[in-house]
Amino acid sequence: MTQPPDQRTDARSQTVPTDEQARVEAAAARTGAGIAALRDHPALAPVLRNLGLLVVLALLCVVGTSTSPNFLTVDNFRNILVSSSVIGVVTVGMTFVIIGGGIDLSVGALVALSSVWASTVASQSHGAAVMILCAVLVGTGAGIVNGVLIAYGRLVPFIATLAMMVSARGLAAKMADNKTQIVTVQQINDIALKEYAGIPLLAIIFGAVVLAGWLVLNRTTFGRRTFALGGSSEATRLAGININVHTVLLYALSGACCGIAAVMLLARTTTGSSTHGELYELDAIAAVIIGGTLLTGGRGTLVGSILGVFVFTTITNIFILNNLATSVQNITKGVIIVAAVLVQTRATSRHVST
Amino acid sequence: MAALMDNLGRRRLLTGAGAAGATAFLAACTSNAESSAPAAGGQTTAVATDNAPGKPITIGFSAPEADHGWIGAITSNAKSQAGKYSEVTLDAVEGTNDVNQQISQVETLIDKKVDAIVLLPFDGKALTETGLKAQLAGIPVVNLDRVFADPRAARTWIGGDNYGMGAAAGTYIADQMKSKGISEPVIAEIQGIANLPLTQERSQGFADALGEAGFKVTNQVSAEFTVESGQQVTADLLQAAPHIDALWNHDDDQGVGVMAAINQAGRDEFIMVGGAGSSNMMKLIKSDNSVIKATVTYPPSMASSAINLARLIANGRGMSDLVEPDVPASITLSSATVTKANVDQYLPLAFPS
Structure with missing residues (x-):
């Protein structure tokens, strides 16, 4: 958007064409070389793309270290890592959806619904394995509904997932009868207590989901199709890919991530509640966008999104360490979002023009 | 080709069976039946003379949506307290966090000419005019917890501190x-x-x-x-x-x-x-x-007391342990410190979160 007109066509071929004319042209250009070209990013691209965020993160660490003696400690870094883990897992799914040209507003509500469904008396009576299975199935199932509504029902992703957001939270509230459901299954609560080699289990789960997500996004056909779908759905369709099925899979993936996040949250809060996951959709979208993924799809990195999550968690951490009010924290968060995106666009546009 | 088709068919079948199984499994996990703890609170605090049956009355009740433990307890306490008096009918409107809707719900209660209204406004300032309207229509209002901007909008206020x-x-x-x-x-x-x-x-x-x-x-x-x-x-x-x-x-x-x-x-x-x-x-x-x-x-049992107050006011009675023949204009509940020593006394009034 900030690029001068002479760069527009260049940028266009990598992003989503807005009007029908450009769409047809891009489709013709892309069916052949377009998809293949996406694989040949220069090796420096990931670093350049995330430069802004790395700078912001480094600055935050300097600020944290100089303002609080409790910042630069192993315990605190473990704390930041664990605090990032639940929203981090949700952000992995969100990154796929946004790169694929969609948006998922229902993630917070799906976390709530999965947490409630998995912690009902009936679910808890079957033990930890069933609770985990239940949470993941509920998340995935709701994600499939999102995907089907969008792919086959031709609903705009914004509307379909907005509807899911409202109704899933409503269902969660109804199921829990507006109560907080206490988790009494110790194996679930243990997930938040266990450590392996000094690394909390929650952080390990987070790491595993990120690694799996990175491999799927960057090393598989599924990942390449996701970039292609977000770049131009028409071109992708003409390339012989069933874009409807792929869309459903993307939202199912996001839903599954919500299910996993719900299990982690069950452990962390020792409860299931319809108030869980509030505003996760905004936190996840903000992390993805400051991570350098285009809101229009087709381009983005998972590493950037995760760095985005760390930026937000670190800000909150520093503010609480320094005993500052929430209001000040929110103002600063907003400023940092804008600053990070500005640095990011500059780094990226320089990369595009070279 | 035939083998491929066969394979595809089998995959579809498996997927279908898997989906059906997952659905059945999830359906079995929705029940919360055992957890239905008895509603807390609802102690009868009034003394014997206040409890003497009065004339048949209808008390209107409106509160915000029961979206967390405390408000949930407020609503269920009001209902169970009203249920203790055979001559009292409780007309409880659906809880809402939309001020507009709460205003129109209370107006409906005014139109129905109930004998008294117990009102926990979502926003006290926003419901003041409505409380005033009820009072002017001759319906006494018991303002619960969140205070009106104008004291004339309620006959009496009861709430926490x-x-x-x-x-x-x-x-x-x-x-x-x-x-x-x-x-x-x-x-x-x-x-x-x-x-x-x-x-x-x-x-x-x-x-x-x-x-x-x-x-x-x-x-x-x-x-x-x-x-x-x-x-x-x-x-x-x-x-x-x-x-x-x-x-x-x-x-x-x-x-x-x-x-x-x-x-x-x-x-x-x-x-x-x-x-x-x-x-x-x-x-x-x-x-x-x-x-x-x-x-x-910060006891939600205040809702039970508010029902009692509404009943006393509608019957033209006072609180029998006080000298005055009328119910006081405002009652602030004290905040008790519950420790191991006195917890048994307060546990029956506690609310499930």
Whole structure:
């Protein structure tokens, strides 16, 4: 958007064409070389793309270290890592959806619904394995509904997932009868207590989901199709890919991530509640966008999104360490979002023009 | 080709069977049947003469949506209290957080010419005109907890004492610190939603009571009354303060998350005081094997009392233990400090979070 007109066509071929004319042209250009070209990013691209965020993160660490003696400690870094883990897992799914040209507003509500469904008396009576299975199935199932509504029902992703957001939270509230459901299954609560080699289990789960997500996004056909779908759905369709099925899979993936996040949250809060996951959709979208993924799809990195999550968690951490009010924290968060995106666009546009 | 088709067919079948199985499995996991704890509160507080049957009356009731434990208890207490009087009919409208809708619901009650209205407004200021309208129509209004802007809008007000709640927590903590001989204690405070007047009143009471003992709040964070936010801010708070002597958490609903974070960090060097008085926290206080040693109440049993007041007013009676023939214009409940010593007395009034 900030690029001068002479760069527009260049940028266009990598992003989503807005009007029908450009769409047809891009489709013709892309069916052949377009998809293949996406694989040949220069090796420096990931670093350049995330430069802004790395700078912001480094600055935050300097600020944290100089303002609080409790910042630069192993315990605190473990704390930041664990605090990032639940929203981090949700952000992995969100990154796929946004790169694929969609948006998922229902993630917070799906976390709530999965947490409630998995912690009902009936679910808890079957033990930890069933609770985990239940949470993941509920998340995935709701994600499939999102995907089907969008792919086959031709609903705009914004509307379909907005509807899911409202109704899933409503269902969660109804199921829990507006109560907080206490988790009494110790194996679930243990997930938040266990450590392996000094690394909390929650952080390990987070790491595993990120690694799996990175491999799927960057090393598989599924990942390449996701970039292609977000770049131009028409071109992708003409390339012989069933874009409807792929869309459903993307939202199912996001839903599954919500299910996993719900299990982690069950452990962390020792409860299931319809108030869980509030505003996760905004936190996840903000992390993805400051991570350098285009809101229009087709381009983005998972590493950037995760760095985005760390930026937000670190800000909150520093503010609480320094005993500052929430209001000040929110103002600063907003400023940092804008600053990070500005640095990011500059780094990226320089990369595009070279 | 045939083999491929066959293979595809089998895959479809398996997927179908898997989906059907998953659906059946999930359906089996929806039940919460065993957890239906009996509604808390609803004690009959009035003495025998107040309880004598009166004329048949209808009491209208309106409150915000029961989206958390405390408001849930308010609504169920009002219903169960009204059920105790055979001559009282309760006309309870559906709870809502939409001020517009609550106004029209109360107007419906006015049109129905109920004998009295018990009203917990979502926003006291926004419902003032409606309360006034009911009063002018000759229907006495019992204003529950959130105060109207104009005292004429209600016949009587009954509610909790947020300042007193903070003061009670501060007094308890100051006493504990003194008896332990800690001269400069690290005292942390976990607020609810920071910008609400009730939160500021609570914090003021807490600071004032601590101030009298020469102490102050060293770390203050705010959560959002939800379990998750309670867990999040507490995890960071425990990092900020490697050693804490006392902790006050404003709200027991978010307290479940606060306790989870404390247990996960393996911290037990401090005492914790809760707020509002949920049954979870009272049970923990009773078992006395965690950091939580007390909670200061903000009792939802006020809804039961409000029904009693509405009934007395509609029957033209006063409170028989007072000399005055009329019900007083305002009743502020005291915030009790519940500890292991007196928890059995308060447990029946506690609400499930």
